[in-house]
Amino acid sequence: MTLRRLLLAFVAVAVAPAVASAATYDTANFSTQAPTAELAKKFGDMAEFYRKEKALEWLGREMPQWSRRCPLQIQITHGSAGGATTFTFGSENGKPVVTSQQMEIRGEAKQLLNSVLPHEVTHTVLAHHFGRPVPRWADEGGSVLSENDEERFNHDVRCRELLNAGRGIVLRTLFRLTDYPRDMIVLYAQGYSVTSFLVKKGGDGRAGRGKLLQFLAHGMQGNTADSWNTAANKVYGFASVDAMEEAWLTSLKTPPTRVVAHGTTPPGGLTSSGGTKSELRSSAAPAVPLLEPPVKAVRAAPPETEPMRPVVGYPSTPVSPSVPCPTGTCPKPMAPDRPPPILLPPEIPRPVKP
Numbered sequence: 001m002t003l004r005r006l007l008l009a010f011v012a013v014a015v016a017p018a019v020a021s022a023a024t025y026d027t028a029n030f031s032t033q034a035p036t037a038e039l040a041k042k043f044g045d046m047a048e049f050y051r052k053e054k055a056l057e058w059l060g061r062e063m064p065q066w067s068r069r070c071p072l073q074i075q076i077t078h079g080s081a082g083g084a085t086t087f088t089f090g091s092e093n094g095k096p097v098v099t100s101q102q103m104e105i106r107g108e109a110k111q112l113l114n115s116v117l118p119h120e121v122t123h124t125v126l127a128h129h130f131g132r133p134v135p136r137w138a139d140e141g142g143s144v145l146s147e148n149d150e151e152r153f154n155h156d157v158r159c160r161e162l163l164n165a166g167r168g169i170v171l172r173t174l175f176r177l178t179d180y181p182r183d184m185i186v187l188y189a190q191g192y193s194v195t196s197f198l199v200k201k202g203g204d205g206r207a208g209r210g211k212l213l214q215f216l217a218h219g220m221q222g223n224t225a226d227s228w229n230t231a232a233n234k235v236y237g238f239a240s241v242d243a244m245e246e247a248w249l250t251s252l253k254t255p256p257t258r259v260v261a262h263g264t265t266p267p268g269g270l271t272s273s274g275g276t277k278s279e280l281r282s283s284a285a286p287a288v289p290l291l292e293p294p295v296k297a298v299r300a301a302p303p304e305t306e307p308m309r310p311v312v313g314y315p316s317t318p319v320s321p322s323v324p325c326p327t328g329t330c331p332k333p334m335a336p337d338r339p340p341p342i343l344l345p346p347e348i349p350r351p352v353k354p
């Protein structure tokens with residue numbers, strides 16, 4: 001985390017002259033800086049669009065206008081895309097609130113518009129809903145849920161590979177993480193997988209997201225093993241987080257459904273989340289070999305260290321300061337507790353027939 005932030009700071013300094021001459025476009029909630037006026041307007045308008053869309057998806061209502069515009073910096077670069085949203089938290093009339101926020105994203109424009117921007121904007125919806133840092137697995141998992149089909153599929157694939165490799169984190173540990181583990185990719189991939197499972201379990205769509213927010217609210221109260229067990233029981237009816245984990249792993253035994261022709265039942269009878277199709281989009285992410293290359297036609301998953309994945313930072317949070325992961329207290333891999341689950345590779349995507 002620190003290294004990445006340092007890198008970001010360095011990048012910011014390095015591009016300072018370009019930024020100074022960049023165009024700025026103000027909307028109700030964002031002050032968008034981009035290399036050209038056209039891009040600033042495009043990204044500013046899309047940020048407002050996603051701000052409304054994601055709030056409706058998660059909360060069922062729009063967020064009130066922010067008292068100060070969120071600075072949004074756009075850097076158009078070649079290669080893989082990523083971003084960071086930084087919040088500070090405080091309290092207002094005894095209520096926990098976001099006191100400042102800023103967002104920066106960089107990469108190829110299309111990827112930024114389709115995946116990175118909705119991801120980062122989802123962080124703002126979650127942060128403003130709780131007014132304090134959201135458990136990392138759900139913050140990233142919920143934000144990946146806002147990305148395009150290809151990114152979500154890649155996270156699903158990667159999660160299965162990580163579990164097969166014994167690198168998963170037991171849920172009772174994952175839920176309580178307040179900072180990124182050293183094996184950061186696990187948090188994104190597994191966080192997405194569990195988030196997606198719980199949203200579906202809760203009825204999918206807005207209902208499923210609302211239930212997940214309830215679950216988080218209960219679990220965050222104390223953030224103890226007990227609080228998460230109680231949350232799992234109260235909100236989803238599981239006996240415990242361990243029982244929830246069993247159900248999640250069982251759900252993974254069915255291959256993911258990425259491309260499903262209209263009107264057909266996916267293999268294993270698993271229904272996809274409301275949609276009946278997805279699209280293949282080629283993008284320029286770095287290609288690294290997969291452990292078991294299941295999907296040769298699609299671009300490979302992000303690299304191990306996920307250097308350009310969207311990431312959210314929480315500096316100096318007065319309510320719940322984030323604590324670096326000290327040696328010895330990092331999340332336990334799943335292996336010591338149980339044999340690593342062996343999961344099937346996902347099905348090979350087929351193009352959608354018109």
Ligand SMILES: [Zn+2]
Nearest residue numbers: 143310311312
């Ligand atoms: Zn993120």
